């Protein structure tokens with residue numbers, strides 16, 4: 001492959017080297033923009049427009065599949081009409097495309113290849129909601145790093161991840177792709193992903209794409225692609241922070257979302273794409289549209305046709321058009337008509353070329369196309385072990401009656417029952433890139449491998465996930481009768497959570513709950529292992545199963561992870577990044593709500609509540625048990641007052657009062673008691689995951705600064721306001737100890 005590395009960029013190289021010796025150039029960024037401008041100065045308008053055009057492959061991709069590049073694409077690349085591809089995968093395949101671009105087109109500008117590497121390329125890690133449940137940003141960073149390593153070894157330069165959309169509505173199927181409902185946790189996870197993917201771009205990292213900018217998770221009714229409409233204050237305080245955190249962590253790209261906000265489609269919003277992103281946040285990278293989101297502004301009723309849509313988007317600040325071909329087919333005409341200035345196109349081209357330079361593609365366009373590296377770096381033991389570690393840490397123990405878990409090693413027979421017990425497809429979750437069933441360990445396989453010949457593992461499917469048939473119940477009941485304990489694997493299929501997979505119910509689909517009810521009659525304890533991409537209202541299981549372990553969609557190594565956790569080799573430490581409602585009728589329900597003028601009170605009729613539901617959720621935000629127990633005491637403050645010049649230390653004692661060693665996520669929340677605008681009842685402001693040996697006690701400190709207390713005040717300024725604050729510390733957002741302090745001017 002080496003011979004291909006010596007590629008002639010005659011025109012480009014001459015232009016670039018000319019600038020490299022210019023004396024005024026003093027910073028790396030200046031040098032970079034000089035190189036960019038040197039290329040730009042050689043480009044025709046058509047070539048510039050080509051750089052803004054991204055097309056999808058999506059045919060027989062993958063390192064294992066060999067496909068010839070269709071002539072029609074080759075011709076377009078030669079003519080400089082394509083700046084980027086998505087879904088073109090594999091060292092060899094991308095090499096073929098890159099060769100045409102860098103050897104047969106006039107200016108030899110390299111292509112940039114993007115792909116949705118959302119939670120893994122070939123080795124599948126837990127879905128992002130599961131990763132967020134680890135409450136370990138450093139682990140998420142490592143996971144992103146490994147995903148990037150695999151993808152980069154197969155020709156990919158750019159992932160359309162992280163999805164950082166805050167979601168308060170679990171009906172929305174894409175809640176699975178994000179970090180849940182909280183802006184603070186979501187921001188830390190956003191930044192961790194960006195750091196993990198991008199590294200310093202020197203070592204075959206890939207660039208991140210923070211999406212979907214902005215507010216996509218606010219879809220009305222939880223219906224994907226639906227209208228979004230919230231106040232500017234809620235938008236700024238709740239939804240925007242994770243995008244900003246991604247930008248501050250250095251993300252090189254963002255994706256404009258499908259939705260409208262307050263009447264303006266995000267893909268045509270100058271307010272979002274220029275005023276906030278460029279002017280407020282000083283973002284230097286480029287923005288890609290979502291798939292045909294420019295064209296969809298016609299359906300929104302915001303553009304009269306594709307040409308009009310292109311005019312709106314480009315002028316708003318959207319640099320690259322994914323798949324609508326609006327820029328490709330209409331920008332030239334729009335320039336001729338004076339509706340789009342060539343200078344605006346130049347700016348977008350600059351942003352894209354800049355990233356291509358930063359990725360080193362002008363120096364060596366085949367950097368990411370090494371067949372050897374592809375073979376060496378994909379699905380290594382190191383990466384698989386990392387995915388196992390993340391999977392175990394993503395599990396949330398929702399119930400553990402009578403401390404039935406960890407499982408005793410002396411069970412003679414264990415019945416593994418349920419439609420997800422042997423599934424190898426569902427644990428992959430949506431957006432599994434090249435992850436395949438054959439590589440997955442099912443729960444059944446994991447348990448069998450773990451117990452060896454010490455226990456017998458019985459199996460029955462019982463029922464399908466959505467099918468109403470109960471034909472399999474009898475076999476399941478027989479197996480349960482024959483066993484000491486039941487591991488019941490229920491939940492959703494992977495295609496119930498993800499893009500366009502919204503649901504109107506949060507119940508277990510199909511007859512799975514009926515199956516559980518029949519199994520309960522056997523008198524054998526039920527340990528439910530849940531797989532799902534959204535909060536489920538598992539009330540019946542909560543009341544009747546002995547234990548419940550939430551495993552989300554945990555990826556390639558699911559079975560081993562489940563076995564190791566059930567048998568106590570790893571003591572679960574995950575916490576919910578999102579509230580689990582009792583029923584869909586409670587939605588939206590989230591921990592950081594406002595108090596209202598009539599805070600809910602079961603005993604008082606004229607308060608904010610439902611007649612037919614308790615006020616509380618099934619499981620609150622931040623909730624998750626351990627095989628051990630933790631006792632919190634003595635929340636003390638270093639000072640009862642704070643100003644913007646100093647800080648306050650909150651200290652709490654946490655003791656492991658059980659018989660297992662365990663990790664605990666100690667959580668810190670704050671409430672601003674009176675504001676110029678109403679404030680949430682609690683806001684997460686810090687957390688620490690600590691390991692405590694059985695019997696051990698530790699003091700945990702959190703520092704609060706004035707800047708942690710800022711919000712969008714009545715005058716729309718982001719600032720804090722003097723006054724009283726409550727501080728809460730605890731094991732979840734409800735079970736907390738509290739104290740008070742005052743912020744002084």
Ligand code: BGC
Pocket residue numbers: 086116160211290291499
């Ligand atoms: C999704 C994006 C994704 C893009 C490219 C769209 O349908 O909304 O999240 O990155 O497709 O696959």
